[in-house]
Amino acid sequence: MRVLISGAGIAGPALAWWLAKTGARITVVEKAAALFPHGQNVDIQGTARKVVKKMGLLEEVLRYNTTEKGTQLIDAKGRPFAPFPVREDANGASATSEFEVLRGDLAAIFYKATKDEPNVDYLFSTTIEKIVSNDDESVKVQLSSGETQKYDVLVAADGQWSKVRKQVFPKDAITVVDKNMYVCYWTIPRLPMDNSWWNIYCALRSRIITLRPDPHGTIRAMFSMMPCNAAEKAAWEDASRKDRKLQQELCRSHFADAGWQAQRLLSSMDQASDFYFQAIKQIKMSKWSKGRIICLGDTAFAPSPLTGMGTSLAILGSYVLAGELSKLNAGDHPAKAFDSYETIFRPFVEEMQQVPWIFPDLVHPQTAIKRWMLSSFLSLLSKIVAIPWLASRFNGADNEDFKLPVYAQFEGEKST
Numbered sequence: 001m002r003v004l005i006s007g008a009g010i011a012g013p014a015l016a017w018w019l020a021k022t023g024a025r026i027t028v029v030e031k032a033a034a035l036f037p038h039g040q041n042v043d044i045q046g047t048a049r050k051v052v053k054k055m056g057l058l059e060e061v062l063r064y065n066t067t068e069k070g071t072q073l074i075d076a077k078g079r080p081f082a083p084f085p086v087r088e089d090a091n092g093a094s095a096t097s098e099f100e101v102l103r104g105d106l107a108a109i110f111y112k113a114t115k116d117e118p119n120v121d122y123l124f125s126t127t128i129e130k131i132v133s134n135d136d137e138s139v140k141v142q143l144s145s146g147e148t149q150k151y152d153v154l155v156a157a158d159g160q161w162s163k164v165r166k167q168v169f170p171k172d173a174i175t176v177v178d179k180n181m182y183v184c185y186w187t188i189p190r191l192p193m194d195n196s197w198w199n200i201y202c203a204l205r206s207r208i209i210t211l212r213p214d215p216h217g218t219i220r221a222m223f224s225m226m227p228c229n230a231a232e233k234a235a236w237e238d239a240s241r242k243d244r245k246l247q248q249e250l251c252r253s254h255f256a257d258a259g260w261q262a263q264r265l266l267s268s269m270d271q272a273s274d275f276y277f278q279a280i281k282q283i284k285m286s287k288w289s290k291g292r293i294i295c296l297g298d299t300a301f302a303p304s305p306l307t308g309m310g311t312s313l314a315i316l317g318s319y320v321l322a323g324e325l326s327k328l329n330a331g332d333h334p335a336k337a338f339d340s341y342e343t344i345f346r347p348f349v350e351e352m353q354q355v356p357w358i359f360p361d362l363v364h365p366q367t368a369i370k371r372w373m374l375s376s377f378l379s380l381l382s383k384i385v386a387i388p389w390l391a392s393r394f395n396g397a398d399n400e401d402f403k404l405p406v407y408a409q410f411e412g413e414k415s416t
């Protein structure tokens with residue numbers, strides 16, 4: 001089987017890893033000139049950990065842990081309160097889990113584990129220019145390099161705003177759910193005053209500033225906000241479609257009076273090589289495949305960072321999709337595997353796309369009274385999370401949340 005994957009993020013390389021075990025020939029095209037290192041902490045939750053363990057990469061992921069000690073809030077005077085330390089046991093309730101890794105580090109781990117496989121090729125600075133045909137016999141594409149190639153399967157794993165998806169699926173097959181929240185991430189130099197917690201400061205008017213450590217000796221900065229009126233909404237939505245300069249200007253005018261370390265962050269923004277602006281939206285598709293083409297990861301079902309499940313879904317989806325493809329007999333149409341994959345995986349995806357009730361409005365207080373209520377609530381919560389049922393409500397990370405199918409070709413893998 002010849003498989004073309006668009007996108008070397010998380011889903012693309014993870015799928016290449018599993019497909020390589022089935023004897024398929026895999027080509028991954030990536031728009032960026034090198035692996036795209038952007039992004040901050042992602043979680044590997046529940047059954048997705050089992051998949052990473054089956055890949056023999058769990059220790060490598062742990063080695064790249066973000067070194068974060070836990071999550072704490074910062075009050076209006078800059079003092080920390082309501083600490084939620086990372087817990088080693090499954091009952092810990094914290095926004096930080098012990099399986100957190102930077103998105104870029106995880107992408108690199110999956111890439112390194114596949115790049116030397118004899119049946120996997122990566123082509124950087126390459127995109128799919130045009131889908132020429134998608135029929136009973138093959139899917140034919142024209143690459144940006146000019147060459148035309150035929151494959152048995154094309155996987156769109158080129159992220160939330162996938163160009164492949166846009167070429168194949170009509171607009172009404174895709175639902176974009178707007179979470180009315182805008183985020184920017186970038187990296188700043190670490191100063192002696194920085195600590196190893198995820199420090200979250202809620203400024204008024206629905207603005208959040210956070211600082212957290214990484215394993216590379218730098219600090220990861222984030223602004224997050226929810227528009228308070230129609231004019232703000234229009235400005236942020238417009239910025240999400242514009243360039244970095246305009247996005248940073250908007251941040252400057254919006255966060256100048258936010259307090260805490262806002263000035264430090266604003267003055268470091270334009271030097272950052274990895275400034276990234278994201279409108280928080282979910283992607284839902286009525287069907288993930290068409291003919292020989294299938295969407296995977298954020299392309300098919302971006303759940304938004306509010307769920308903390310984007311990476312876990314990409315990893316689980318890769319395993320199940322590769323597993324269902326491995327069951328095909330010679331001559332079978334891949335749509336047979338696409339359909340069984342979707343039947344197995346869609347109910348879990350739909351459940352995971354439910355955003356926890358606490359987010360995002362509650363954590364973006366507009367007024368002083370709401371911020372006081374949030375602070376009191378979180379202070380109290382940090383003291384009572386030892387209550388097991390409450391903790392498991394917040395962090396069921398070690399639960400087997402998705403029942404992993406067993407595929408003959410994947411058994412007997414090394415594990416750590």
Ligand SMILES: Cc1cc2nc3c(=O)[nH]c(=O)nc-3n(C[C@H](O)[C@H](O)[C@H](O)COP(=O)(O)OP(=O)(O)OC[C@H]3O[C@@H](n4cnc5c(N)ncnc54)[C@H](O)[C@@H]3O)c2cc1C
Nearest residue numbers: 007008009010011031038039040158159297298305310314
């Ligand atoms: C820059 C960035 C930062 C992120 N930061 C966070 C974060 O801090 N926290 C969090 O929870 N989630 C974050 N995410 C989302 C998270 O990566 C996903 O939810 C999850 O890991 C699933 O990844 P994916 O492989 O489906 O998509 P992605 O990780 O988005 O990877 C898609 C890949 O496709 C490439 N690509 C894009 N267009 C094309 C094209 N036309 N042709 C070929 N390749 C293309 C991209 O360069 C990228 O390498 C971020 C995503 C990105 C892209």
Ligand SMILES: *[C@@H]1O[C@H](CO)[C@@H](O)[C@H](O)[C@H]1NC(C)=O
Nearest residue numbers: 059062063064065066067215
């Ligand atoms: C987490 O990262 C730190 C620093 O990079 C490292 O010293 C530590 O061993 C790592 N933890 C695990 C469990 O690998």
